[in-house]
Amino acid sequence: MTLIFRIAAILAALPFLAAPALAAKDTLTMGMTLEPPHLDPTATAAAATDEVVYANVFEGLTRIDAAGAVQPALAASWDVTEDGTVYTFHLREGVSFHDGTQFDAEDVVFSFERAMAEGSVNAQKQIFEPIEAVEALDPRTVKVTLRRPTGSFLFDLGWGDAVIVAPESADANRSAPVGTGPFRFERRVAGDRVELTRFEDYWGEAPALARATFKFIPDSAAAAAALLAGDIDAFANLPAPELVPQFEADPRFTVEIGVTEGETILAMNNAREPFSNLKVRQAISHALNRDAIIQADFDYGTPIGSHFSPVHPAYVDLTGTYPHDVEKAKALLREAGYAEGFEATLKLPPPNYARRAGEIIQQQLAQVGITVEIVPVEWAQWLEQVFKGADYDMTVIAHTEPMDIGIYARDDYYFGYDSAEFDGVMEELSAEADEGRRHELMAEAQRILAEDAVNGFLYQLPKIGVWNAAVEGLWRNTPIQANDLTEVRWRE
Incomplete structure (x- = not known):
């Protein structure tokens, strides 16, 4: 009987022994403590929503990178008048939403006017308060006129609350979000997880991950157990700081202690x-x-x-x-x-x-x-x-x-x-x-x-990140509410 068990163990180990010769893994399961109330970042103050969809599903004219700096996103570039009151955004070519509709200047006008409207439910309406007018000069050019110079305007447009949505799908974004990002929404299992898949028609560099799952685990002990068992690959902000020494001593994991906002x-x-x-x-x-x-x-x-x-x-x-x-x-x-x-x-x-x-x-x-x-x-x-x-x-x-x-x-x-x-x-x-x-x-x-x-x-x-040691590209710090997966990959 002992020999049989030994043979079974060897056979079971064969796939793992052969793993280095196989292609790198292209799926990731990310643990989160809180479940988003819904998936529309323009209609909630819940950070958990941005942590799932920001930079993954939805994009804005600008974006905030891992260092907290403003980078181009749906706007490839922009010009600003000397007095700081008129911004002209030059939009990227060949961008489409996940439902196949084409992104253009009218989508920007719609998104901004929707956020600025009297009945807007946008949790950060102050981002749009300085705007006097937003105009589509042509399909690839948007002119935004401000009431006064606003030093933080480009940074503010990088928030999740300022992402661009389409009039065709905006009303359904709470349950079935449609953006322009590198991942498209696949499904949500309430109380358990949200699944994303790679958007094959993405305008930018394709992400290494073909599929990403956000798993919601509110209990800290269960979160740690899921990491140790390999049921999840990463926890961007582990809710069990008392277990950090255990993970630091385990070569299977990377532990990054960063800062948040x-x-x-x-x-x-x-x-x-x-x-x-x-x-x-x-x-x-x-x-x-x-x-x-x-x-x-x-x-x-x-x-x-x-x-x-x-x-x-x-x-x-x-x-x-x-x-x-x-x-x-x-x-x-x-x-x-x-x-x-x-x-x-x-x-x-x-x-x-x-x-x-x-x-x-x-x-x-x-x-x-x-x-x-x-x-x-x-x-x-x-x-x-x-x-x-x-x-x-x-x-x-x-x-x-x-x-x-x-x-x-x-x-x-x-x-x-x-x-x-x-x-x-x-x-x-x-x-x-x-x-x-x-x-x-x-x-x-x-x-x-x-x-x-x-x-x-x-x-x-603090931001206590714990993930599989073979995973690269997750943020150490959190300059904005995000679990940006665009550069995440597994080492081969």
């Missing part, structure tokens, strides 16, 4: 008492111990004191604005009229970083007399209740959009923050083209948010 915050509803009281927000900021919260994520986060990425050259270290000080927090609560503290709810979405931080924050606020009830919510509930409805006291979330400090200037944003001083700085920043002055304004905006204690600024979310 994810400012992780204790968001407070500034429009609701008692969080409308500056002294209460300051007290909460003093009560928070960032180091303890980061330790719960196994020290893979970078402390922040405002809503800004530490890797940006305009970053200002404001972590000392409200140092951890329990007695100072209690004194501020007394001054605010809450000597006995108060009760509040903390709605926590599914990501592990939010749930782990939430439990520690509950304990830290209890030390200053604030009784916190933790309310776990699913992702769809969080989007509906917190992000859209502003029906919350506090929540923990990582805002992963690039350079998104401007969200604090929005009148209807879920923070409920209102500051004429901050709005003025952002208005000047929007019109400023000089990089040095832009950095000065970004620094001033950071200071205002920190001093106003708008939210509890915790840490910059």
Whole structure:
């Protein structure tokens, strides 16, 4: 019997022994923690949607690369007038959508006007706010006139919210997305996965992968087990930082610890008492111990004191604005009229970083007399209740959009923050083209948010990438919400 088993084992191993002579593998299964609510990046704030479709299924006039730089995409080039108010985009030839319809200037006009419309559901409508007019000069040329110079305009057009869609398919993109990217949508199995296949008529360089599957695994233990078993090939952001040493010691895997654009915050509803009281927000900021919260994520986060990425050259270290000080927090609560503290709810979405931080924050606020009830919510509930409805006291979330400090200037944003001083700085920043002055304004905006204690600024979310050691081309950092597969391949 032992001999039979030995022979069976040898036979079973033969395909693997012969593998080096075979063609390189051309499929990839990528693990993700959160499942997208739908697949239209122009109609949701959910990062998970962009992480599946950005640069893979959908493309914009520009795109953001792995280094965070603006690159041409559907626009091969562009001209800008000296005053920075008129952009003329020269579109690529021979581009088609996945359903066979041809891409031209009218699709750009349609996409921009759709996003700018009064009833638009685009989560980043501010990208399009500077636009006064968009015109198709001919099938390959689009003229965009701005109300004022906007220094970040080309970068903003590289967001997932600004991808180009076709009027023939736009209404169905939530369930059956049709773009111009190197991969076409194959199918979605709700609660499990999204499958993409290579688009054979892609205008650019064909991707090495013939098929890609995004597998949704919300449980961190299950995610790690799937990697170890080979059921998935990669997890671009592993939700189990405690297992990093195990994967680093395993030669079958590559581990890359990078950075994201994810400012992780204790968001407070500034429009609701008692969080409308500056002294209460300051007290909460003093009560928070960032180091303890980061330790719960196994020290893979970078402390922040405002809503800004530490890797940006305009970053200002404001972590000392409200140092951890329990007695100072209690004194501020007394001054605010809450000597006995108060009760509040903390709605926590599914990501592990939010749930782990939430439990520690509950304990830290209890030390200053604030009784916190933790309310776990699913992702769809969080989007509906917190992000859209502003029906919350506090929540923990990582805002992963690039350079998104401007969200604090929005009148209807879920923070409920209102500051004429901050709005003025952002208005000047929007019109400023000089990089040095832009950095000065970004620094001033950071200071205002920190001093106003708008939210509890915790840490910059790390990117813990773990994938099969034979896989190349995945991003180490996340300058934009994306799992860009265009350059991913298996080593032969």
